[in-house]
Amino acid sequence: MKNFYTCLVVGAGPSGSSAAYTFAKNGIDACVIDKAIFPRDKLCGGLLTRRTKQCYSDVFCSGWDDVYECKSNGALFFHKGQMINAIENYGELYFCNRRTFDHALLEKVTATGADVVLGDRVEVVDTTSRTCLLHSGRKIGYRYMIGADGVNSVVARAITSKGFDRSRFAFAVQAETPDIICRKEDMVMPEIYFGEVDWGYGWVFPKKNSCSVGIGGLCEKSGDVKRRFREFYFARTNQLYSAPLKGHYIPFGNFSWNAVAKDIIIVGDAAGLVDPITGEGIAYAIESGKYAAQAVISAISNKNITLADEYERYYSKITREMVRANMLQYYLFSRxxxxxxxxxxxxxxxxxxxxxxxxxxxxxxxxxxxxxxxxxxxxxxxxxxxxxx
Structure with a gap:
């Protein structure tokens, strides 16, 4: 393990693993740091779209059938508990356990020879000296950094100097429930529920031996999301949910306009890349990690290329889509x-x-x-x- 790397990746989720894998397979020395020890639990519905599948294949090439638990070719739509429409025999939707999915991606990174540091949190990013101070006291230097450390990103705060404003994010609560409790007979299609929470939606997603039951909405507009989850859970399962609730914040269209500064690129949830209409986040995570790494590689090989300009060519496509999604979000959720x-x-x-x-x-x-x-x-x-x- 070294004390300096050309490329340091903070966060070992899908965006971080995508960036690190791209670096390593192109011969760039890289290190991935994550506060957790993998495999680790990750609160997420686990929806993988055909777009996610394509992004995964573009980066990791093989092994798709090993990373998901079940698949569907349709979906059911509900409004205030009543089914209003359905998709049948069309398209591809996959559902994964994020504990298994994220670990599988990180194992691919490890297999390339990239260094991985787990169970050690990045406490301080010094952009002047280009060093990271870890919770263990260790310092690691870098030439370029990818911030892939999630919605409450330490790296993002280092380049923007802004604190984490919870009111601008969505908050989601989810429980993994044994399929015998909530799954209808031969349930193979996900269910999406509108009208259960303001400026958000609920979901019931099938898994191999369970269902993910969750609800999420914008914090400043949705009130007590935990209370609404308990009501939603009871309506879906006819049982009270008595276990401790687990929740997490979601960018939900609250993206960063500038994702590059001081030889650092923020990607995935750290950059706020979650579609507020579809909830798509994993595809954006893998895609942004890949393109961030490619932008760094281009900047290393060509002194006439700036990191910001190179990454902006890709990132601007995402931000245009996010702007349109945010506008549509207003009409979908406004009273x-x-x-x-x-x-x-x-x-x-x-x-x-x-x-x-x-x-x-x-x-x-x-x-x-x-x-x-x-x-x-x-x-x-x-x-x-x-x-x-």
Whole structure:
């Protein structure tokens, strides 16, 4: 183990493992640091889309069938407890246990020869001396750093000097429940619930031997999410949830406009890359980790390339999508319009399939706005304007 690395990656989740793997397979000396000892539990619904599958294949090449527990080709949509629409026999959705998924990715990193430091938290990032001080007292120097340390990122605070503002994030609560309790007979499709919490949604996702039951919404608009989770859990299972609740914060469209500073790139949840409509985060994590590493490699090999400009070519595509998703989020969850949106969703035979296309990466939000504009006169002017942004 060395005291200096060309590339230091803080965080060993999907974004950090993606970056470290890309560095190592390109012959760049890299080290990954994480406060946890893997395998470790990670609170997450564990949804993997076809887009996630493609991102995974682009970086890690093989082993997809080993990282998920079950799959589905449809979904059920509910509003205030009543099913309003469904997708059947269309697309690909996969469901994983994040403990297994994240560990599998990190094992691939270890196999490349990259150094890995687990169970030691980064306490201070000194951008002047380019060093990290770990909880153990050890100091590690770097030339470039990737901040992949999650929503409450130490690295992000080092380059922005901003504290963690909980009110700007969503808060989610989830429980893994034995399938005998909440799974309907032969349940193979995920269930998405609107109207259970303001500015958010609930979900029941099938797993191998369990179901993930969860609910999440924007902190400043959703009130007591823990109380609403208990109500939601009882409605789904007909049982009271008496165990201690586990929750976590989600960026939910609260992304960083500038992800590069002082030879540091923040990626994944650290950069706020979670889609507020679909909840897609793992694909963005893997993708941003890969492109951050590639931007560093390009900057190393060509002195005429700046790290910020190189990464911005990719990152700007994400931020444009996030802006559009945030605008659509307002119409989906606002009290003034959500009733109309839910009514339109319940009547449409095709919109759920377009949602699946969005998850798969076959269409983007600009395409979706064009589709909605054609189908909905009441929002036609809004989406016509939004499409040009």
């Amino acid at each position: 003034c319009t959500r009733g109309l949106v839910m009514g339109a969703l319940s009547r449409s035979k095709t919109m759920p399939y377009h949602y699946m296309d969005l998850l798969s990466g076959d269409i983007d939000y600009k395409d979706l706005f064009s589709i909605i504009q054609k189908k909905s006169g009441i929002f036609g002017m809004f989406f016509r304007n939004l499409k040009t942004q």
